[in-house]
Amino acid sequence: MENRELDIDGRSRVVVGDAQHELARLLPECRVVAISDGNIDRCHHELLAPFADVILIGTGETVKTLETAASIHRELIRRGADRATFLLGVGGGIVTDIAGFVASTYMRGVRFGFVSTTLLGNVDASVGGKNGVNVDGFKNMVGTFNQPQFVVCDTSLFATLPDREFRAGLAEALKTGIIGDAELFERIERSTFAELRTRRDRIDEIVMRSVRLKTAIVGRDECEHGERRKLNLGHTFGHAIEKCSRTMNHGEAVAAGLLIAARMAVRSGLLAQAACSRIEDTLVRLGFDPVSPVPMSQLLEAVRSDKKAEDGSIRLVLPTAIGSCEVRRLSLDALERLAESL
Numbered sequence: 001m002e003n004r005e006l007d008i009d010g011r012s013r014v015v016v017g018d019a020q021h022e023l024a025r026l027l028p029e030c031r032v033v034a035i036s037d038g039n040i041d042r043c044h045h046e047l048l049a050p051f052a053d054v055i056l057i058g059t060g061e062t063v064k065t066l067e068t069a070a071s072i073h074r075e076l077i078r079r080g081a082d083r084a085t086f087l088l089g090v091g092g093g094i095v096t097d098i099a100g101f102v103a104s105t106y107m108r109g110v111r112f113g114f115v116s117t118t119l120l121g122n123v124d125a126s127v128g129g130k131n132g133v134n135v136d137g138f139k140n141m142v143g144t145f146n147q148p149q150f151v152v153c154d155t156s157l158f159a160t161l162p163d164r165e166f167r168a169g170l171a172e173a174l175k176t177g178i179i180g181d182a183e184l185f186e187r188i189e190r191s192t193f194a195e196l197r198t199r200r201d202r203i204d205e206i207v208m209r210s211v212r213l214k215t216a217i218v219g220r221d222e223c224e225h226g227e228r229r230k231l232n233l234g235h236t237f238g239h240a241i242e243k244c245s246r247t248m249n250h251g252e253a254v255a256a257g258l259l260i261a262a263r264m265a266v267r268s269g270l271l272a273q274a275a276c277s278r279i280e281d282t283l284v285r286l287g288f289d290p291v292s293p294v295p296m297s298q299l300l301e302a303v304r305s306d307k308k309a310e311d312g313s314i315r316l317v318l319p320t321a322i323g324s325c326e327v328r329r330l331s332l333d334a335l336e337r338l339a340e341s342l
């Protein structure tokens, strides 16, 4: 495999490699407080053991709140963390989203980095400097754009990841392929779930390709004024599903959202039916049930209140082929008509 280290504008390094080895190289010589969750402490205690200060949070989307962030702020104060303290988030997207937010707000911002422990975190959540928390069920309503100094993606840690969580990460990797890397899509399309689960070389390649596309897009449009919006493919309806139902995790909701976006693209004359069928077939073959557990009428209600809805319109990301997509501004009424046509 080629270079396993990428960066965003020279500011945020993303390294695919062994976490303990890379941390020895990347961590600054200062006090480090690790933020993680109970599953990581149980399955990968070796990652947290070197640190005198470890703050553990609960698990699941319901802990990604201002209350959890505030409890970490208080714990940092109690332990005397100061502006020179480095915060290390060790975990999946929930831990890194919260740890990045806490680091961005504690004492107006302290340095931070991540060890990303889930496939979803490796290919998407830990990379790119978006962090934040949900408020009253509204996804990622409060947060900042702020780059971690480094992200270590260690695919060996997936050995303890439940199949369901591993599969969730494949949805985001597939999304990345649809957005801008047809070969990434094809590599996933041509593999069985079992192969992806067990072949480290294949998953390393998928992580690397996903990180390469994401760091390139974020490097060009860090604060999502334009091109970065493409990374939200499948998320308009994915977030709506997460808001209305607890039955799907983030990746599963994105999988269902991807299929809705692909079908809308076909209806809009942007995407060939054959490409849409490839997306659906791949999702089903990987073990997803990409059908929203929530009726479309309820999803549309949730989309109306999404933070990305502006002045009665929404920017919808629609695939135009495997490997390309475009962002269209649609009125909420037009979106409703499109949804009714599905």
Ligand SMILES: NC(=O)c1ccc[n+]([C@@H]2O[C@H](COP(=O)([O-])OP(=O)(O)OC[C@H]3O[C@@H](n4cnc5c(N)ncnc54)[C@H](O)[C@@H]3O)[C@@H](O)[C@H]2O)c1
Pocket: 037, 038, 039, 040, 043, 059, 060, 061, 064, 091, 092, 093, 094, 095, 097, 117, 118, 119, 120, 121, 124, 125, 126, 127, 128, 129, 130, 131, 157, 158, 159, 160, 161, 162, 165, 168, 250, 251
């Ligand atoms: N900031 C961004 O740009 C961005 C992008 C995509 C997704 N996200 C966010 O990421 C979150 C989802 O992240 P996720 O899918 O990583 O979920 P997660 O952090 O909840 O992790 C999934 C589960 O696996 C456990 N776990 C993590 N690593 C493990 C390991 N190596 N072995 C065993 N168990 C392990 C966790 O404790 C948790 O129970 C969502 O809140 C989503 O909104 C953020």
